[in-house]
Amino acid sequence: TPNGTLYDRIGPEHLHALLTRFYRCVGHDPLLAPLFPDDLGHTLEKQFAFMSGFLGGPPLYHQRFGHPRLRARHLPFPITPEHARAWLSCMKTALDETPQIERADAAEYYAALTKVALHMVNSPSAAQ
Numbered sequence: 001t002p003n004g005t006l007y008d009r010i011g012p013e014h015l016h017a018l019l020t021r022f023y024r025c026v027g028h029d030p031l032l033a034p035l036f037p038d039d040l041g042h043t044l045e046k047q048f049a050f051m052s053g054f055l056g057g058p059p060l061y062h063q064r065f066g067h068p069r070l071r072a073r074h075l076p077f078p079i080t081p082e083h084a085r086a087w088l089s090c091m092k093t094a095l096d097e098t099p100q101i102e103r104a105d106a107a108e109y110y111a112a113l114t115k116v117a118l119h120m121v122n123s124p125s126a127a128q
């Protein structure tokens with residue numbers, strides 16, 4: 001039965017494993033990889049800090065870097081609906097590869113991320 005926040009239910013260890021799998025997918029995705037630095041280690045640790053607070057756990061990102069201003073921070077990158085879909089697809093793959101996370105928790109996390117990912121779209125579709 002679900003108790004506490006999503007962070008309490010998932011735990012830092014499984015969250016970190018999830019994000020490791022997520023960035024492995026991002027690094028191999030033809031649409032996403034060109035936007036990111038070659039070494040994703042730093043990106044992973046920043047995302048772990050952000051997700052910790054996002055899921056209701058320790059606000060590590062805020063403590064270290066201040067307000068994330070997520071949409072403004074993503075404006076330098078042209079993010080199309082296709083990029084958002086690819087980002088979410090990598091997250092779905094990573095959640096599927098992390099069965100230690102309860103499926104109900106995975107679904108709740110994914111639904112929350114879907115809203116934020118769509119909010120990050122700042123460029124029109126590249127499709128003809």
Ligand code: HEM
Nearest residue numbers: 035036043046047050073077079083084087113116117120
């Ligand atoms: C940083 C792309 C969605 C949270 C970044 C960076 C890129 C990027 C290229 C910079 C990486 C770096 O320099 O290390 C994208 C794309 C998305 C997306 C293509 C598709 C919709 C999201 C979502 C969230 C998020 C949904 C949160 C729920 C962050 C955070 C950072 C970041 C916390 C680190 C910010 C910092 O440098 O302090 N993203 N992102 N992103 N993204 Fe995203």
